[in-house]
Amino acid sequence: MSFLEINKTPNIAMSTIQLGTRNKEDILKFVELRLDTMEIFKKSDQPDIQELKERIRTELTHGAQGDFFKLNYMLTEISKKRRRKEIEEALEHADEDRQATIALREKYSALLEVSEYQTLTVTSQSIIEYFCAKAQQAAEDKATHTALHESEIAIVKRFLRNVCDDELFNKFGFEEFFQEKLSHRNTSIHADLDNMDLHILLSLLKAIYGELRSEVFTLIEYTCYWLPDHFREVDLALTPPGPQSTIGSQLIKLFTEEEYVDRWWTQDRMWMRTGWVYNDEYCSIVLGWFKDSAVVKGLTVEQREWVNGLNSSSRPDDDLLKPIAKIMAKRWLQVCGLWFVEDIYWWLLGYVTKVKERTGEGERVTSDVSPTLEQILEVEKWAMKELGVTEQDSLWTVQMAITFRHYGFYEQAIERSTISKNLDSSSNWRAPFCLAQTHALQGRYKMALETLEEVIAMFRKNGDIMEEWCAAFYSDILYYLREWNVELQEYEAANAHNPDSYEPILRIILILEAQEKYGEIIECLQSLDGEMDENGLTRLVAMMHQYADSKLYHETITKAGRAAGQLEAVKETYQVAIEAAKSSETRLTTLTALRYWYPLFLYYDYPSHNAHEEAVTVWEQNIASIPRISNELVSNVRWSTVAKLATSYLQEAREAGLDTPIADTYRSKLIYLSTSSSAGAGDEYFSHIDAQLILARFHSIMEYEQKAIEAIRSHIKLALDILDDNDESSDWQGFKILYICLSHIEDDVNALAAWSLLGPTIDREATSDCQEIGEETFSEAGGSESEAAAAEEDESSEILSQTDAGDEEEGEDGQSANGSETSPSPSENGYGGGLDGHLSFIWDGGCGHEWSYADDVYPCKDCIDVQFDTACYEKLKAGTLGQKVCNKSHDFLHVPRWDFEEAASVPESHVRVGGETITIPDWLSTIRKNTYCQGGGLLAQLGLATSYLTVPVEASTEKLAYKRLDSSIFLEESDGRVCLGRPTLQERSLAIMMIHLWEIQGELE
Structure with missing residues (x-):
């Protein structure tokens, strides 16, 4: 019997003393002694090590409360850690109740060795075998059951109804039992996990070499993208000779036969040159396979000799991609098509320079560059040699003219176009068309139109040309006819042909x-x-x-x-x-976009007493009609509509009075909107384009602090997870989410602290040098109203002179409903100052200014993703902004001008919170406690490693998630999310066993 139980027993009196105060000195000595023997603290002269030791002493002394058993346990755990973050995670549990820990460990001690802060260890291999065998037996038992028909179920159900009343029938759960019988599927799938990777690889090769059918197009797309990774996954040493030979005979075709090269290197996949041409990684994987004798066994003698030569240094001018390069050269200069010549040329430039570097003749090009004239001529010379061309025909010449034109060598483009036109003046429409385009690029629109009239006349005279190139005539030729007339302000002529x-x-x-x-x-x-x-x-x-x-x-x-x-x-x-x-x-895009802009017009422009109400109604209809899964344009409209609708709910409630029934109605609508219309996890802005932020703002204004925190807790937890992932390159995203969330719940101090961590991306030692740059930037970009007006005027005049991408393209890929348009670059507006940051702001005041770090910003607390510079903010408050955004009655956070001296005075890995400078981990720990983002649930209690990506899942898929353990682990956390990862075999077995344990204990929801 423990002392705690004895103390609760009647008629037994016990004296107690307060531990933690009487034995504090002994506790400190014990901690100091143990820490000095730990490997991680042997370099005790380092400041960060001293700081960590002091934190351990403080937190363990406070958390142990004089309990040597708990203290010893915690120190043992810390001694096993090798990284600072691991130690900090252990310290977060320093003040937890030891009784709960002991009870949990005892509960599972027969099966597991439970360590609260480590991955679990199974006490016996037979336990894993037992659960795996049990699962297999259960599957086999279900598969052997005879299928039941609904009529058979009905007979038994009617019999039971005759002998049981409703209460007894429901008590036994007969209805659920019958439903389970009807929904049961008497089929199972056998998966040979040992040979799964090999089977997948063979299937992928079969898809690309087999008959072309619409059903396999998606699989071919996957194959072309992921084939190198699947080759990497297959272990050649464990692969039988038969499949190796099959793979080799198919793989060689992918690099030598034009039919399969055309299937692989389509126009949409030319971007893959990055991995295959600019980088040797993928080619090295394939060559590694060709080194195996069993792989090359099925090749012809000629193919085998070629492959063997690739794996030796005897032919440095040869390459695995050489046959494909010849096909690319043919596409470039000998095929009359609508290929984008720049894609093919970049492919060839990367290949040619790779081979020349190998032979010591030049430097390799490893990215899409703007080539020199010499580089273009060099690749042309190589193509003539490889294709055996001695005399260039009209097609070759016009293709070179198009290449020169694309890269800005207009003189050479005009010369080659003229030569091509003279070689074939009857049917060669592409030469004069290229000539006309070149004139237009030089600003000679009249000359371009005169040349284009020749092309149009050629189409009208030659029916064969019109029949073959009808699409090009209407989408390209007439398009430029219209555009160039517009440039000359000949609008009637521009509209005459179309x-x-x-x-x-x-x-x-x-x-x-x-x-x-x-x-x-x-x-x-x-x-x-x-x-x-x-x-x-x-x-x-x-x-x-x-x-x-x-x-x-x-x-x-x-x-x-x-x-x-x-x-x-x-x-x-x-x-x-x-x-x-x-x-x-x-298209759905058209209707949804109109139903976004029409209520925006009603809300801000139309003078009617019920205009706001009508606008809200149309926005609500728009959200209700947009499917959750849709294309990018429709999704953008959805998020824009959600943002406007949420802010309008808050605005209308404020105007009506927050203590009125009308405000309660809008709050209810906002709650519904935040649960039914939150953005998807795949969107880069899903952390803040969300009605939950406005709901949190609503509750914050009403002084419902806990409800406000509850509304955005998932976002804050996401931010903290990002900041805890040991990847500093993504930390700015976590800080961004934090400042957005915290500003909406009036936590200005911490919001400004998050902003302070989003400065320009420069070396800390260079901050003093940048102070002058910042001052110059401020003086240039401070922005008087006259300068802002001039910027707007310049933008308008620029719009009038721009050449758009055509009607069809404008309709499909035009501006999104949230108003994102191409803005002038920072240098054009005097903004930027040569400094860059992680952020990407286009001020919502319509001035066109951009900014990328925390510097004199006015973010709105009552809107979603709205911020202004000083000039636009002052216009908004004065009612002269003229933009359909925000409201002058809204509240704002002011992020001060970036101070380089102030930033340099804050130590690395620290942040200034109010007037206090603390470590970033301590600051995040405070936020975690204040917002109750401590994690938890059985998963966290048991210490199962959760270094997986957390993703939200629909409720309907949660039960399926536990069954998909063949490829991924899905484990439920207490906040309704799951942990997703690709486990090892040991982790997979452990997860299967844990799931069975949780099901047995009834701890899965």
């Missing part, structure tokens, strides 16, 4: 907007309303659909409507366009 193109009309509207002729903009749009396009839509509606996701277009028409007093006309245009998008065969 009346369904709306790019010239947009250019006209932008010119009128620059001249402040807003009434004429409305008249121009209304004139389109009376014309029909080929799809039966009015041209006005068609234009609204084409530019549905263009921020520039929407802001221009609403600005014109407001200035011309035609807001009602703008509203009607939106409504008609949305109705047409519902009923026509339009």
Whole structure:
């Protein structure tokens, strides 16, 4: 019987003393003695070691409370650690109750040696074998069960109903039992895990060499990308000779036969040159296989001699990729297609320079570069030699002209285009087209149009050319005809050849907007309303659909409507366009984008007492109609809509009064939005483009501190996990998430501390040199209102002179609904100062300025991902900003100007929190405690290693997760997430056993 139990027994009196105070000196001596004998503390003269020792002394003395048993246990654990982070993790549990630890260890002691801070050790190999055999037997038993039909279940159920009342029937769980019988699948899958990698490799090769069918296209895509990794996974020493020979005879075709090279090196996969041409890693893996005699056994004599030569130094000018290089050269200069010549040329440049470096003739190119004229001519010379070309024909010459034009050698491009045109003037349309493009790139648009007219005439005269190159005629030739006329401001001519193109009309509207002729903009749009396009839509509606996701277009028409007093006309245009998008065969992107911008117009521009209510309703409809899994453009619209809707809920609640029933309604809506519309884990902004931030803000304003923390706890935990992963390159992401979350719950001190860790990415010793740079940057970028206005004017004029990528491309890949557009570079605006940071800000005030580190920033606490510089912030507060973003009544955090001297005064691995300088681990530990992100659950209690990526899973998939142990471990944590990783065989067995234990103990939810 323990002393604790004796003390609780009646009629037994015991005297007690307070440990931790009476024996404190002994505790300190004991700790000091043990620490001095540990390997990690032998270099005691180092400051960081001294600091760590002092922290251990303090925390163990406080946590042990005089308990030598607990103290000895903790010191034993620390003695096994070799890294600072491991010791700090152990110290976090220093003040936990020893009784709970002992109880947990005793609970599983018969099966496991439980160490609270280490991976578990199984007491016997037979335990693992038992659970594995049990699982196998259970699977076999289920597989041998006779299938039951619903009618058979119904007979038995009716019999039981006759003899049992409802209470007894439910008590025995008969309904669940019958459902399990019906849902049971009497099939099992046998997986030969020992030969799984070999089987996968053979299957992948079969896919790429087999018959081309639509069903295998995805597998071919996977094969081309991951084939080297699968070769690396297969152990040649354990592979039978038969499969080795099969692999060898198939693998050689991938490098020598044009049919299979074409399947591999498609236009969409030319980016793979990085791993195969610029880098030798993948080729080395393949050559390693060809060194095996069993692999080359199935090759022809000629193939075997070639492969053997590759693995020796006898032919330094030969290479595994040489046959592919010849095919690439043929594609480059002897195939009349629409290939992007730069991709092929870069491939060949990398190959040619690799071989020349091997023979000592030059330096290797290992990335996509802007080549010199000599490099282009060098690769052409190599191609002529390898392809046996002595005289260049018109096709060869025009392909070289296109290459020269692409890399900016216009004189050579004009020369080669002219030669090619003279060699074949009847059907060679590509030479004059290249010539016209070159003239346009030099700004000679009239000359370009004159040459382009020759190309158009050639298409009209020759029906064969039009039939073969119809797509190029309409997508390229007429496109440039329109663009170059626009550059000359010949808008009627630009629109004459393709009346369904709306790019010239947009250019006209932008010119009128620059001249402040807003009434004429409305008249121009209304004139389109009376014309029909080929799809039966009015041209006005068609234009609204084409530019549905263009921020520039929407802001221009609403600005014109407001200035011309035609807001009602703008509203009607939106409504008609949305109705047409519902009923026509339009893309989902069009409808969702319109239903984002229309309520934005209502909320900020339309003067009606119920405009805000209508805007909120349309945004809610938009979210309800967008599928959770969709393309990138639709997903962007969804996140933009969620952000606007969440902030509008908060704004409307504030205006109504936070203590009113209306505010309660909006809070309920916000809670629903935060649970049903949070962003997906695959998005890079999923940590903050989330309604949960606004919900936390709502609760914070209401002074519901615990609810506010609860709303963003998962985000803070994610940030802490990122900062605990021993990868400093990703720490900025963790700090970014922290400042976003903490500012929304009014924890300004810690939010500013997080901001202070996001300075410019320069060496600490160079900060003093950068102080002058920072001052110059501030003086240049401080930004008077006149300078900001000039920047906006420059941006508008630049927009009018830009050449866009065409109507079809604008519709599919245009600006996103959240308004992200190409902004002037920092150097163009005087921002940047030559310093870079991890962040990427485009100020939301519309000034176009960019910034990348914490320097005089005004982040909004009531919006999602909104920040201003000083000039835009002052305009917002004065009501003169003119942007549909934020509200002057919102609260802001002010991040002060970056101070290089201040930053240099903070020691490395420290942070200034308020007026105190502390270590970053201590600061994070405080945040972890304050936000209750301590982790936990049985997984953490047992100490099972959780150095896996944590990902959220849908509730419907959680049960499946535990069954997928053949390739990954999924283990539930207390916060509703799972740990995902690729385990070793030992870890997999341990996980299987642990899952069975948890199921037995009933501790799995």
